[in-house]
Amino acid sequence: MADGAAMRTLEGLAPAALPLEALVAAGEPVVLRGVVRDWGLVQAGLRSTNDAMDYLRGFDAGVPVPYSHGEPAIQGRPFYNADFTALNFEVRRGVLGKVLEEIARHVDDPQPPMYYISSLLIDRALPGFSEHNDAGLAGQGIDASASIWIGNRVTASCHFDTPDNLACCAVGRRRFTLFPPEQIDNLYPGPLEPTPGGQVVSVVDFDTPDFKRHPRFRDALASAVTAELEPGDAIFIPSMWWHHVRSLAPFxxxxxxxxxxxxxxxxxxxxxxxxxxxxxxxxxxxxxxAWAKIFEYYVFGPAERAGQHLPEAARGELAPFDELQSRRTRAQLLARLNR
Structure with missing residues (x-):
């Protein structure tokens, strides 16, 4: 796959000094070099893979965790079968220590089976970890639970997430390729269900793109930005930006x-x-x-337009939502859907 443009980079920032409000307002992806390099896990991983695994074991609560397992033939890419009716891997449950053992057992294999723990809530599975490995979001008034992703050479197919995302590379290296939201048509989204990771993904094989089958992908590549993250680096991924993530190290x-x-x-x-x-x-x-015009008027146009000519007491859902109006709307929707 052809390289995209290099992503904007900031250096020399500590977690407490991250300009998160400005990054969200700008809505552009940014690499933050070395911002979490002082984390205990990062330092353990820089010593060795075994030290990184031992560091994680030191916080392991021993609770069963879901993980994805795929045969070597899928080459670390959780995806679909040939006709997109099923996934090419299975979800299992096990304790973190056993998953780490399996990854270690295959760490020198040129084409190992895939082991992938994804989006595991840290406070539940690794109590105490965040005290020594924290990006400082709470200090900026941001309520964001930390999740951890553990695996071998796994490729996450291109997808988007609705929240903003700060992703910190703790062990190994990762290559990110990002596309702005308007490239959705050129990325050929797959089925809404099932999905490899809970979100719709591009069906384009980024390693060997088939431009006869997916010709518009060339246009997507023209707008791509890329970055390779080393241990201690982080990346800010704005809401709705598509991102393809390749893990480059054995762990x-x-x-x-x-x-x-x-x-x-x-x-x-x-x-x-x-x-x-x-x-x-x-x-x-x-x-x-006709409905497109209605949605433009009520939803996608200026938020205040639809109700501005009405008395404030009569605006209801046309006024800015608060918690009370949100509960009312939810109840109304549930009642209508259950008729």
Whole structure:
């Protein structure tokens, strides 16, 4: 795959000095070199893979954790079968120590089976870890639970997430390739269900893209930005940006923080997308065009436009949402869907 443009980079920042508010406002991906290099896990990994594994074992609560396992033939890429009706790996449950043993047993294999613990909540599985490995978001008033990703040479297919994301490369190296949200059509999204990791992914094979089958992917590559993260580096991935992530070392650990810059009482947009597919997509073209105008008026245009000509007491859902109105709307939707 052709390289994209180099990603913007900031250096010399400590976690407490991260300009997160400015990064969110700018809405552009940024590499933060060395920002978590002082973490205990980072330093252990720089000594050796065994030291990194022992460091994680020191916090292991021993609780069963889900992990993905794939045969060597999938080459570390959790994806689909040939007709996209099933996944090419299975989800198992086991304790972290056993998963680390399996990764270590195959660490020198040129094509090992895939072992991948993804998005594991740290406070549940590794109590005490965050006291020595923290990116300082709470100090900036951001409530974001830390998750950990542990595996061997795993490739996460290109996907987007709805929250903003700070991803910290703790052990090993990772290569990130990012695309802005408007490239969705050129990335050929796969099925909404099932998905390899809970989110829709591009079906393009970034290693050997088939430009006859996916010709618009060339246009996506023209807007791509890339970066390779070393241990201690982090990357800010704005909400809705598509990202392809390749783990480059035999053992890799990443810690990430997701957060949304909106009140917690607002719903996720993803159920609204599913409802819109069900209710609107298959309407006759004339009706769809009319609904597009209605959505532009009520949803995608200026937030205050639809209710500004009404008395404030009469605006209801046309006024900015608060927690009370959110509860009312949720109850109304549930009642209508259950009829």
């Amino acid at each position: 890799n650990v990443l810690v990430n923080y997701w957060w949304r810059s909106v009140p917690g009482f607002l719903s996720s947009p993803l159920p609204a997308l599913q409802h819109a597919l069900w209710a609107l997509r298959d309407l006759p073209p004339r009706e769809k065009q």
